[in-house]
Amino acid sequence: MFDSTYEVFKVSRLGAFGRDFHKEVLLYRFDAKEGERYLIYVTEYPENFFTIDFCRNKSRNSKNKWTEISGLSDAVKVLSTVTHLMIDLLKAGYEEGVCFGFIGARMDSEEDQETSKRFRVYRKIMLNLIDRNAFYHLEDPSIDAYLIVNPKADLNKVLTTARHAFAKENEEE
Amino acid sequence: MLALPDHFLDGKSWSLLQIGMGTNSLLGRTKTGLSTSDRLKRIWDKIFLRWVWFYLNREIKTIIQQTDDATKLLSSVDSRTLSSQEYKRLRLQRDRTQQHLDQLSQVYHAPGRKVAWAHGRIGQLMAALQRNQATLDQLFAQHDLKVDSIGGFKVISQDDAWNSRTTAYDYAT
Numbered sequence A: 001m002f003d004s005t006y007e008v009f010k011v012s013r014l015g016a017f018g019r020d021f022h023k024e025v026l027l028y029r030f031d032a033k034e035g036e037r038y039l040i041y042v043t044e045y046p047e048n049f050f051t052i053d054f055c056r057n058k059s060r061n062s063k064n065k066w067t068e069i070s071g072l073s074d075a076v077k078v079l080s081t082v083t084h085l086m087i088d089l090l091k092a093g094y095e096e097g098v099c100f101g102f103i104g105a106r107m108d109s110e111e112d113q114e115t116s117k118r119f120r121v122y123r124k125i126m127l128n129l130i131d132r133n134a135f136y137h138l139e140d141p142s143i144d145a146y147l148i149v150n151p152k153a154d155l156n157k158v159l160t161t162a163r164h165a166f167a168k169e170n171e172e173e
Numbered sequence B: 001m002l003a004l005p006d007h008f009l010d011g012k013s014w015s016l017l018q019i020g021m022g023t024n025s026l027l028g029r030t031k032t033g034l035s036t037s038d039r040l041k042r043i044w045d046k047i048f049l050r051w052v053w054f055y056l057n058r059e060i061k062t063i064i065q066q067t068d069d070a071t072k073l074l075s076s077v078d079s080r081t082l083s084s085q086e087y088k089r090l091r092l093q094r095d096r097t098q099q100h101l102d103q104l105s106q107v108y109h110a111p112g113r114k115v116a117w118a119h120g121r122i123g124q125l126m127a128a129l130q131r132n133q134a135t136l137d138q139l140f141a142q143h144d145l146k147v148d149s150i151g152g153f154k155v156i157s158q159d160d161a162w163n164s165r166t167t168a169y170d171y172a173t
Helices: A075-092 A117-129 A155-172 B011-029 B036-075 B084-108 B116-141 B158-164
Strands: A009-015 A024-031 A037-045 A049-056 A099-103 A136-140 A145-149 B153-155
Touching: A037 A075, A037 A155, A049 A075, A049 A155, A075 A099, A075 A117, A099 A155, A117 A136, A117 A145, A117 B158, A145 A155, B011 B036, B011 B084, B036 B116, B084 B116, B116 B158
Parallel strands: A049 A099
Antiparallel strands: A009 A024, A024 A037, A037 A049, A099 A145, A136 A145, A136 B153
């Protein structure tokens, strides 16, 4: 089910440009069903901590870009593509202690729920595809956040960075 | 690559164990008031039962030896050296061993007359499997952070992760 992916291309490396916390953003793209183009933002923070976000290219300037639904019934392959990019980066940076984190964005209709639907789906994918024996899995359902932490990393520093990064992301939204 | 034996009673031995136990308890109930032909039948049953136990005793002894060898091997394994396939195989084996132990326990504690040495041998097999389970549990605990939460993030334990998985998938990491 999660074996099939779209081909991903690296587009550019964006500097922090006056942002006070993250180092840079790696931008990737892939073309999905019916020519729908997606962008993947991999943001690098200190301590080899990265966050990953994706959205449709045509919605990249919309304030709902993280929560909108395409309606093309292509979610599995799109999610698989993004997850496999993350896994490739985790594997490539294993020795350096690369860690990842993300937030399962919450739709307006989910405000009164304990966790967002995206968080629950992403969590399931992480547990199925990323070996718990090779990486620590941590979660904070109250903010729909999930972390994949490399055992070689300094856990406390990574967690502090992650908290800071998620807070910044929320501010920017 | 870990080469571990499949230390379970196979289908034939398992059926014989159940027949043996069943016949055993029947013989216990039909001790008195039998006709000559029934007595002859009972003697034949006893001889048959003796052969069943002779075969099973040899089988169970071999399995106990194999299980103890596997336990010894596992006790020297560092879980960080295991491949994800080996890890998955060991997790599945632990689940299967637990099921097998539950089945053996039902036979062991079934009411009716019991042959002491056969009963003792099943007890020895259960003890060997329990030692194996305890070693596997130690192995799986090697990578745990041994805390429920850290820095406001909940740590997903090995067991949580394993139980949330759909085991049809292989890890991609």
